[in-house]
Amino acid sequence: MISIKVLKPKAIIAFMLASLLTLTIANSAFALLYGFSSSMLKAMGGLSKEVLIIQEGAKSIHTSWVPLSLAESLNKLPNVKAKPFTLTPSIVNGQPVIVRGLSILFDYENKIIEGALPKEDGAWILFGEKAYKKLRLKIGDIIAIGSPKNPSLIFLIVAGVYKLGDLRDYEAVVPLNLGLALAGLPKGFVSAIQVEGIKKEALKKLLEKPYKIEIIHEAIDGQLTILDALSLPIASISLKDSKPKKLELPFGYYTFIYQASGLASNITSLLLTKDQTLNLSLKKGLFKLKAILPASVNPALISESGKEIKGFWVGDSWLFNVSQGAYILKLKNSSFKILIQGDSIFNPAFAENQQSLKVKVLWRDGTEASNYIISIKNLNGELVFGAESHTSTITIPLPAGEYEIEVSKPPYLAKAHVNVPSKEIISITLSGLSNPSKIPLEAFKRLKPSSPIEASIMALSMLIGLAASMLLALTIALTILSAFALFAIYKALYSFAKENLKLLWMLNAESSFIFKTVTMPILALSLTLSLLSSILAFILHESLNLSILGYGALTLFQFIFAYSTLLALTSWLSFQAEINKSIKEGFMH
Incomplete structure (x- = not known):
């Protein structure tokens, strides 16, 4: 009762209403900021401890x-x-x-x-x-x-x-x-x-730089096609001269395919995590040669030493177990020279009765394109030809049939369907559309491993136009403004009670008595208002059902209450400081 008389009833009512309104507004604004930022942080990847790889920039x-x-x-x-x-x-x-x-x-x-x-x-x-x-x-x-x-x-x-x-x-x-x-x-x-x-x-560290590959080989007729982890060709190298070939590739899993007329050999596959040297010289061990021939044909495979290797009919083809080297495959009316570099598939249909298909690659404006990768697949999706061309026109030997042609110059791609031999020349135009299948090597250099929180902050910056530092600054500014408003309210309460507090001091009331009968009740009232304003702000936030891009702007009541309590306690401390100062100065001001 003493506190009510000292602080005056009307002043207390005005203090309660002003504090409740200020705290509710501050808590609602905090709930909005916290709800949007925390929801987006979690939604953009903060749900787990996994690392995110995103495009840098x-x-x-x-x-x-x-x-x-x-x-x-x-x-x-x-x-x-x-x-x-x-x-x-x-x-x-x-x-x-x-x-x-x-x-x-x-x-x-x-x-x-x-x-x-x-x-x-x-x-x-x-x-x-x-x-x-x-x-x-x-x-x-x-x-x-x-x-x-x-x-x-x-x-x-x-x-x-x-x-x-x-x-x-x-x-x-x-x-x-x-x-x-x-x-x-x-x-x-x-x-x-x-x-x-x-x-x-x-x-x-794994993604930050490309790795060097040196390919050592003998001079052989054919080319080496490099496939990525999706079995899509990304590079092609001619092996006609014995000079070592050097190239750079980013981290990845690659397969190296040797291609010659009618022959495709799987040389090796490797996971590129460091600089490596690939030696295509003779390897020990046996490889499988699959010859696409009818069962009625009894092929003879002759090694360089003149030894005949027996084949077995399995499924739809003849299989031979051979070591690396050069061989002659003899049929009834023809023979073919085959160079085995690894597990291989040979289809004589691609080596005989071939037609010449001339492919010309242009840009949309009609200028000639160069330094592109061309791959040709049959209707079963099997790669039958792949090469890198440094000129706008390339002539490709193909047997009769229908094919899908893809021309890739990352990040651009063009496709065409062709029927051989009904068409001998085809022009393909590279448009400005992004390449949907070949991966530009430069893309790997722009990748950035990020924590979920880093990726989320970046997303939040884009979605609401605020960087993380700006959000923090906005929250701090809100807190400071709310604190100043509350300080003013508590200052006004002190001003109303100052004369009565001076009277208590003149009656020799000790500071502990004033603290117990005046400031402690105000502390209890401040905490009660803090709790009530937190409840009101939380109910308001939930009833509005706010969302951003479909995500609910979720917030926790305990965070709102903690924020509200912090403001109330800080303001109460300013009130207590005013009283202590006046007691120390003998209420002279």
Whole structure:
């Protein structure tokens, strides 16, 4: 009762209302900032301890381009697991939803609460529980989904609902190929790669520079084609002279294929993690030669020493076990010289009755292109020819048949279908479209291993236009302004009570008595107002159901209450300091 008389009832009521209003506004603003930033931090990768590989210089994970072959290569490292994915802001039923494209769905297998997880790729979509309820969907619904990066709508069937218990419940999941389409990404790229089993520093060292390869070989007729981890040709080297060949490649898993007329030999595969020398000289051991011939043909394979090697008919071809070297394959009416460098496939159809196909490569403006890679596949998708051309025109011997031609000059690609021998000359134009299958080697140099928090801060900067430092500065500025407002309120309370406090002091009241009867009740009242304002701010925040790109702006009550308590205690300390100062000075001012 003494405290009420000293502080005056009207002053206390005004103090309570002003403090409650100020704290509620400050807490609501804090909840908004914290909710948006923490939600995005978690949603962009802060859900796990995995390292993220994103494109260096990309504004966010949504605009990042990372070669898919890198994930395949990383999975070749011991105890390392790499999971490629796409992440795309999309629109479903007029509302924003983040769609995650995945090829591996282990995390979702046992989390389906409604519907089912499809076992194969298809036109399906899974929704997190929060997004499913927000969009008011039903299993079996056919929805139209679009994104800013894809002008066309994609129609998908709602196959299931999952619940992971984190912010991914606000997302949707589609097969990786659909994720690529929504993200507007070429087939050979993804948004990012999650990597576990290797530290960020070790991964950064692995990706920071290309590695040198020196290829030592004898002068032989043919060429060496280098395939990446997706079995796509990225380089071709002529072996006609014996001069060692040198090239630089980024970290990756590569396969080296020797190609000659009608022959393709798998020389070796290696995981490039350091500078290496590849020796194509004679190797010990036996290799398999597969000759594509009818069962009725009894071929004879003769070694350089004149020894005949017996073949076996297996499935649809003849198989020979041979060592590395030169051989003569004799048929009824013809014979072929074959150089074995490794496991090989020989198809005499590609060595006899061949037609000449002339391919001319141009840019869109009609100028001639050079230094590109050309690969030709049959209708079964098998590579029958691959080479690097330094001129705009290349003549290719091919037997009769239909083929798919790809011309790659990263990051551009052009495709054509051709029927040999009905067409002898074909022109292919390289457009400005990004290459969907070949990986430009320069892309690896721009990759950046990041922690989930680093990637998330970058995404947050792009999405709301604020850098992490600016968000921190904004929060600090909000706190300082709120503190000044509260200081003014407590200052006003002190001013109302100053005369009565002076009277107590003149009656020889000790400072401990004033502390117990006046300042302690104000402390209790301040903490009560802090709790009440926190509850009001939390209820307001939850009722608004705020979201950013479909993610709920989640916040925790305990963080709001801690922030509110900090403001209240700091302001109360200023009130206590005023009283102590006045007592010390004898209430002279």
